[in-house]
Amino acid sequence: MQRFIVLRLLQGLLAVFAISLIVFSLSRVAGDPLAAILDDESGKEQIELLRKQWGLDEPLHVQYFTYMKRLLTGDLGTSFKWDRPVAELIIERLPATLQLSAFALIVTGAIAFPIGVLSAVKKDSWFDTGGKMFAILGQSAPTFAVGLILMWIFAVQLGWLPTSGKGGVKHMLLPGFALGYYNVAAIMRLTRSSMLDVLDAEYVKLARIKGIPEWKIIWKHCFRNALIGPLTYFSLIFAILITGSVVIETVFAWPGLGLMVIEAINSKDHITVQAVVMLFALLYVAINIITDVTYAYVDPRIRYG
Amino acid sequence: MAAVTTSPEVTGVDTQQRAGRVAKVVRAIRELPLIPLVVLIFLLVIPAIFANQLAPHNQRIGVLDDAKLPPFWVSESFESRTVVQRADKDRLDVEIGLTNAQRKVERGEATILSGGEDGTVDPGDTLRFQANKGGSMEYPLGTDKQGRDILSRIMHGARISLMVSSLAILLGGGLGTLLGMMAAYRGGKTDAIIMRIVDIKLAFPSILLALVLVAAIGAGFTTVIVVIAVLLWARYARVVRGEALAIKQQDFIDRARVSGASNARIMMRHIFPNLVNTVVVLATLEVGHVIILESTLSFLGAGIPAPTPAWGVMVADGRDLITTAWWIFLFPCLAIVLTVLSMNLLGDWLRDKLDPKLRNV
Numbered sequence: 001m002q003r004f005i006v007l008r009l010l011q012g013l014l015a016v017f018a019i020s021l022i023v024f025s026l027s028r029v030a031g032d033p034l035a036a037i038l039d040d041e042s043g044k045e046q047i048e049l050l051r052k053q054w055g056l057d058e059p060l061h062v063q064y065f066t067y068m069k070r071l072l073t074g075d076l077g078t079s080f081k082w083d084r085p086v087a088e089l090i091i092e093r094l095p096a097t098l099q100l101s102a103f104a105l106i107v108t109g110a111i112a113f114p115i116g117v118l119s120a121v122k123k124d125s126w127f128d129t130g131g132k133m134f135a136i137l138g139q140s141a142p143t144f145a146v147g148l149i150l151m152w153i154f155a156v157q158l159g160w161l162p163t164s165g166k167g168g169v170k171h172m173l174l175p176g177f178a179l180g181y182y183n184v185a186a187i188m189r190l191t192r193s194s195m196l197d198v199l200d201a202e203y204v205k206l207a208r209i210k211g212i213p214e215w216k217i218i219w220k221h222c223f224r225n226a227l228i229g230p231l232t233y234f235s236l237i238f239a240i241l242i243t244g245s246v247v248i249e250t251v252f253a254w255p256g257l258g259l260m261v262i263e264a265i266n267s268k269d270h271i272t273v274q275a276v277v278m279l280f281a282l283l284y285v286a287i288n289i290i291t292d293v294t295y296a297y298v299d300p301r302i303r304y305g
Numbered sequence: 306m307a308a309v310t311t312s313p314e315v316t317g318v319d320t321q322q323r324a325g326r327v328a329k330v331v332r333a334i335r336e337l338p339l340i341p342l343v344v345l346i347f348l349l350v351i352p353a354i355f356a357n358q359l360a361p362h363n364q365r366i367g368v369l370d371d372a373k374l375p376p377f378w379v380s381e382s383f384e385s386r387t388v389v390q391r392a393d394k395d396r397l398d399v400e401i402g403l404t405n406a407q408r409k410v411e412r413g414e415a416t417i418l419s420g421g422e423d424g425t426v427d428p429g430d431t432l433r434f435q436a437n438k439g440g441s442m443e444y445p446l447g448t449d450k451q452g453r454d455i456l457s458r459i460m461h462g463a464r465i466s467l468m469v470s471s472l473a474i475l476l477g478g479g480l481g482t483l484l485g486m487m488a489a490y491r492g493g494k495t496d497a498i499i500m501r502i503v504d505i506k507l508a509f510p511s512i513l514l515a516l517v518l519v520a521a522i523g524a525g526f527t528t529v530i531v532v533i534a535v536l537l538w539a540r541y542a543r544v545v546r547g548e549a550l551a552i553k554q555q556d557f558i559d560r561a562r563v564s565g566a567s568n569a570r571i572m573m574r575h576i577f578p579n580l581v582n583t584v585v586v587l588a589t590l591e592v593g594h595v596i597i598l599e600s601t602l603s604f605l606g607a608g609i610p611a612p613t614p615a616w617g618v619m620v621a622d623g624r625d626l627i628t629t630a631w632w633i634f635l636f637p638c639l640a641i642v643l644t645v646l647s648m649n650l651l652g653d654w655l656r657d658k659l660d661p662k663l664r665n666v
Binding site: 011014015018019022023026136137139140141142143144145148149151152156163239242243246247250251261262265266268273277280281 | 501504505511512513514516517518520521593597600601604605606607617620624627628631634635638641642645646648649650
């Protein structure tokens with residue numbers, strides 16, 4: 001087990017290193033970062049000064065090492081666009097993204113588990129078919145389309161909810177659901193199939209013979225065991241949340257990291273882009289490792305595979 | 306006598322056989338996922354091929370006078386608002402600013418309902434004007450803010466979607482298949498290196514990678530295809546490697562080697578044909594995914610650049626007008642959802658037919 005964890009950590013480190021290299025080189029290829037903030041009137045000397053100040057006159061690999069050294073000491077650089085330390089910006093924006101993602105996760109669980117369980121219990125009924133359609137639709141609709149259609153129905157036509165911005169729970173309902181829908185589809189399918197497996201198990205038959213009420217069998221005996229399947233997909237769910245949050249924050253003008261990274265990309269603020277993408281990648285790799293290790297703990301076959 | 310008794314029997318068997326054959330064909334057609342196929346043919350394939358002939362209007366140049374016309378079933382509607390000196394931004398549904406109101410009356414677009422006895426517009430008057438022009442069959446699905454026909458743009462958008470997805474899958478799938486086969490066949494170091502790269506690639510959220518890539522190379526048709534291909538290849542490599550490893554174990558590969566076939570020949574003539582089903586099913590399953598990726602990138606402004614009528618671009622165009630002109634964003638949204646939905650249903654069906662093992666992928 002220890003060997004597995006160490007191996008997995010090393011792999012993760014390698015991945016993070018490769019990603020940092022890719023992100024760094026790509027954002028430097030993207031064009032002169034100074035071009036975005038200077039106009040024609042800035043003098044040549046001024047440009048040279050800035051270039052030197054930001055270390056842009058050094059060779060690329062030197063820039064990379066300086067960047068990594070700073071990164072490891074927690075200095076993420078200063079954003080061109082906002083003219084503030086990126087670390088500060090991230091700390092300011094991260095809570096909004098986390099809040100929305102957590103809400104989306106809760107929504108996902110609250111919808112996906114009950115429907116998944118009931119679909120399995122009432123297999124092949126109209127409820128099951130309806131659930132399946134709901135899931136297939138969720139996996140076929142891009143997040144921005146779901147967000148905009150929901151916004152149009154509930155905010156514009158019915159006027160029940162605000163169209164955009166950050167505020168109370170009301171502001172979170174539409175973006176939260178739009179962000180969670182894709183995952184609802186995936187988790188629903190997984191819950192249904194693992195519930196179907198569990199419902200056939202011997203101990204469930206025994207519980208029935210003992211005369212335990214059916215609802216208790218379903219929710220206490222079966223559901224708990226069926227949970228393992230969907231939970232192991234957590235890294236996938238997390239990845240979808242990250243990419244989804246970039247889109248949904250743009251659609252609903254939600255002031256989080258996703259919106260920030262889009263704004264930064266549009267204004268060629270490569271320091272901010274690097275920092276945010278690296279943060280997302282780091283989180284993603286970490287969640288991946290945690291998921292794998294948990295899974296290996298639960299299912300020993302993985303460790304030796 | 307004998308001939309008389311046998312001939313009806315023979316024809317009976319014959320018709321039975323024919324009936325059996327007909328039934329088989331009927332069953333085969335019935336088993337086809339008809340609705341998704343019909344939707345795909347009419348929404349994606351036909352418009353994509355015949356966009357130039359079928360589209361009623363130019364997809365890039367609109368008529369400004371016809372801007373923001375609703376779809377044909379929406380009739381014109383009128384609104385009454387109170388004229389105020391300066392309209393409050395949050396109350397635009399009940400108020401209208403004085404200057405704006407005067408302009409509307411001068412142009413004859415509005416009538417004064419009450420308080421306009423003196424013939425001029427004053428604050429406090431009620432103004433009645435046309436809120437929406439009526440739709441017509443001239444533009445069946447309405448027009449956007451530049452007066453371009455939505456239907457024509459959706460048709461040309463289908464062409465973009467089809468082209469991007471087929472080219473990206475061809476490129477990404479081809480690369481992935483090749484690398485997956487190499488990894489399985491060569492084994493050892495080649496395998497280790499390729500699979501490590503796959504792991505790294507899969508350990509990175511795809512949209513973000515795409516955004517950074519597009520920001521680096523600059524948005525455009527070729528960029529989008531390359532970027533999506535870069536996102537796709539890893540999954541192919543992983544699945545194909547698994548399949549190819551199993552095929553490599555079989556006897557006929559050893560026999561081919563004994564009979565002197567070269568490595569390239571074994572890969573192309575003996576391993577690849579056994580992978581075709583898997584590759585085709587994966588490709589079908591990926592089309593929907595690619596259309597979603599492309600439209601998301603275009604929506605975020607990092608995909609197909611603006612004047613080209615990609616569906617994602619059209620949705621982005623209509624986003625700001627969601628309160629006043631819903632048809633601009635809604636129809637391209639529906640086009641994406643319906644196409645991807647049908648493609649996914651078709652892919653599921655094909656997988657169950659050709660390669661049920663892939664169900665867990």
